[in-house]
Amino acid sequence: MRIEEIRRLIDMVQGSDVDEVEVTRWWVHRVRVTRRAPRAVVDGQTQVYAVPPAAPVAAAPVAAPAPSVAPPDQGVVAPAATPAPATAPAVEEAEQEQEGLTINSPIVGTFYVAPSPGAEPFVQVGDHVTRGKTVCIVEAMKIMNEIEAEQDGVIIERLVDDAEPVEFGQPLFKIRPS
Amino acid sequence: MFGKVLIANRGEIALRVIRACKELGIETVAVHSEADLESLHVRMADEHVCIGPAASAQSYLVKEQVIAAAEITNAEAIHPGYGFMAENAEFAEACHASGLVFIGPKPEIIQGMGDKVQARKRMVAAGVPVVPGSDGPVGSVEEALQVAKETGFPVIVKASAGGGGRGMRVARSSKELKSAFEMARAEASVAFSSDVVYIERFVEKPRHVEIQIMGDQHGHVVHLGERDCSLQRRHQKLLEESPSPAVDDDLRRRMGEAAVRGAEAIGYDSAGTVEFLLAPDGEFYFMEMNTRIQVEHPVTEAVTGYDLIKEQIAVAAGEKLSFRQEEVAIRGHAIECRINAESPEHGFRPTPGVVELVYFPGGPGIRIDSHIYPGFVVSPHYDSMIAKVIAHGATRDEAIARMQRALEELIIEGVPTTTPFHRAVLASRPFQRGEIHTGFIEGFEW
CATH class of the missing domain: 3.40.50.20 (Rossmann fold)
Structure with missing residues (x-):
C-alpha cells in the first residue's frame, strides 16, 4: 500500500465518526487506521496507524513482511505494531460498493460504450434504464457481447473508460435502483 | 522468446x-x-x-x-x-x-493421445511394446471373452476416454468378465459420456514407471530417464522417485528409446510423459502418454539438473532443445512426496480449511513447491494438494533419510495432511528395500 493511500485513510478517519478503517490487500498488506486503542487481539500482520486528533499525521512507513512461499517463518515474523491510543470520530466508507448498486462485467474482455467507434453510447450518465437494456459491450475473442442492466434504475456513474480491459465481476456502472 | x-x-x-x-x-x-x-x-x-x-x-x-x-x-x-x-x-x-x-503439443497430438485406443494403435505402429489385448474398442461380451481367450486371464476392462482409474475393472475369469465388462461400460458412460471400452491382459504387481520426454520443433526428441510412481492410492500418485529401484542402465536405455520412438512417430514437440507398466519380469508395456508437464516433474529436474518448464517454454517459442540425449545424465536419487489436505486416518477424505501455521523444511537437497501460507484457505473447489516436498541425495538411502527429516521438520497446522502417511511409508521395510508396486498402498498397514 502506498503512502498516499494510507494518508487518504487517515484523512477519512479524521473527517468522520468511525473508530477505525481496515484495508486488506493480500494477506500481508493489511493497514488499519484507528482512533482509539484497538481490539485486544491484534493480528500478527496488521500494521496499525493511530490518528491523533486533528493533528497532521506523518504517514508511517509501510513495512509489510516480504512475501514468499519459501521462508517458512514468514507471516509470523512481522509483529503487530503497537497501537497508539487516540480519540475522536472517524469516517469509514472506504471504497465499499454496496451490493446491487453496480453493473458488473460477467466476462473478461474489452469494454466499449457504443456499438461502433463514434456511434452514440448505449447509455449516458443520468439515463434511466430498464432491466434488459443494453448498457455497453464487452468484446472477447472478436465477439461483441452486449451487457444488459439487471434492474431498472438511473445510471449515476460510468466506472470504466471506453476501450479499457475489464475482468470478471468488475463494476462498469453505478446505478441507482428505481 | x-x-x-x-x-x-x-x-x-x-x-x-x-x-x-x-x-x-x-x-x-x-x-x-x-x-x-x-x-x-x-x-x-x-x-x-x-x-x-x-x-x-x-x-x-x-x-x-x-x-x-x-x-x-x-x-x-x-x-x-x-x-x-x-x-x-x-x-x-x-x-x-x-x-x-x-x-504444449499440437492440438491433434493432444487429441490423438487422449484417446486411449488411438494412442495404443499409434504406439504399436511405432514399435512401442503394448500390453496384449484388443486392438480397438470391444463392443460386446462375446467379443470380450474372445479377446480374453487370446491374452489369458486376468484381464482389465478400460474406458477409452478414461483416466485416473475411473472406468476400469479387473476380471479373473469368464464369469467375472461378463459383469466387469458391463460395469466398466456403464461407469465410462456416466463419467466420460462415452461407453467405448477396450480390454488388456492385467499385469499383476506391476510398477508404474514413466519416461520424461522433451521434444522441439526442429525434430529433436530426448528422454530424461524414468520416474517410478508405483506408490498410488486408487490410481492417484502419492510419492514418486527417480531413478526407479527396478530400472538399471540397460532397461532405462531401452525404455527411453521406446518412449522417444513413440514420440518421434507422432511428431511430438513439447514436454511429455510416456507411462509404462513394468512387470516383475522386466517386460514393459506402454500405458498412455501425458501430453503436458506433470506434477512429479521436479524429481526429474533434481536428478538431471534441467529446468523442464523453462525448456518447455523455450521450445514452444521455437527454440531448439538446450541439450542432447548424450548429455543427459542421472545424478543421485530424488523423491517427491505430495502433501495433500486429506486425512489418511479417514480414508484420505479431503480436509478443506484454513492453514494456520506453515513451516517448511530446508537444508541440503530439499525443494518445496507450494502455494500455501498462514491464513491460506484450502477450498473444497480445488485439488487437495497443498505442497510438494522433493528430496535429492547422492543415493536412494540418502534421499530417503533427507525426506524423513524434512517431513519431521514440516509443520502445517490447521488442516490435516497426508504427511503422517508418507512418514509411515518411508519408514516401512518394503519401501526402503524398493519393493513396491501399484497395489502396495492398498495392502499397506500403518
Missing part, C-alpha cells in the same frame, strides 16, 4: 511457471477465480485477471474467459500447467485461432 505469458492455472503449478518465466525475463499474467484473489500465483504475477467465480467450471475451465484475459493483457502465449485445460485439444486449437501460442 515470448515477452509475456499467461498462466491458465492456479496453485503450485501456476507459481512454478511464473518462477520459470521470471528467470527467463518473461512477463506473467495470472488468471484467477474470485476465490483465488489472494493466492500466491496472483500475487507473484506481473498482472492478474479475474475470470469467474470459484467453481472451476465457471472460471479455470472456461476457454473463452482465459483467452479473453490473454487478449486484454497482450500475452503472446498460454501455459496450461497440468489439469484444467492442459490436455484439452479444443482449448489448444482456440489459442491458435486467436493468434496465441499454446505451450
